[in-house]
Amino acid sequence: MRKGHEYIGWREAETWRCMRCGYCCKAFAIPLKFIEALELTRRYGPVAMQIGEKYYLVKRNDGSCIFLRYNGPIAYCQIYLERPGCCRLYPFHITKKPLKGEGVKNAKIKINGTTLYLYVDATCPGVGVGYPIKNIIYKIVELWEKYKKYP
Ligand code: SF4
Ligand code: SF4
16 A cells, blocks of 8 residues: 555545545645656746655645635646646556455456556545546546656
8 A cells, every 4th residue: 555545445435526635736746657757847847856766746845836826715626638647647546466465356347348446535535535536447448558658
């Protein structure tokens, strides 16, 4: 399990909707694929940092992502259409093997004959409200498949 995340199976969560709270843009490091770091740096200047062999979005002193803005209480992303894959996938997390300690039955999905495990980060305030996750499973898997191909 990644530090700070509390993954539960999607069946346990049942529903989700983004509440535009901005929590995820403050609480976690934002990993970038190499191609994302390259492209965002080309467009916006020094917005990515390298730690070892990994790349991350630069954060402000208060821990928030440099692209996070607020309109009153509503958080929005300044680069919404170009946001990194990990931001598009959050609060969902897909694995090929079940996470230790998590209910396998609640996470298992079968897509085109392949078994995967779909988790949701229960620290996201949008988990448990909103719309049925079962209706967007294909979209989440599609995004994950696209993102994992990035160098
Ligand atoms: S923490 Fe959840 S509800 Fe809040 S902005 Fe992120 S995805 Fe949306
Ligand atoms: S890039 Fe946008 S969505 Fe991703 S952490 Fe920054 S503000 Fe949030």
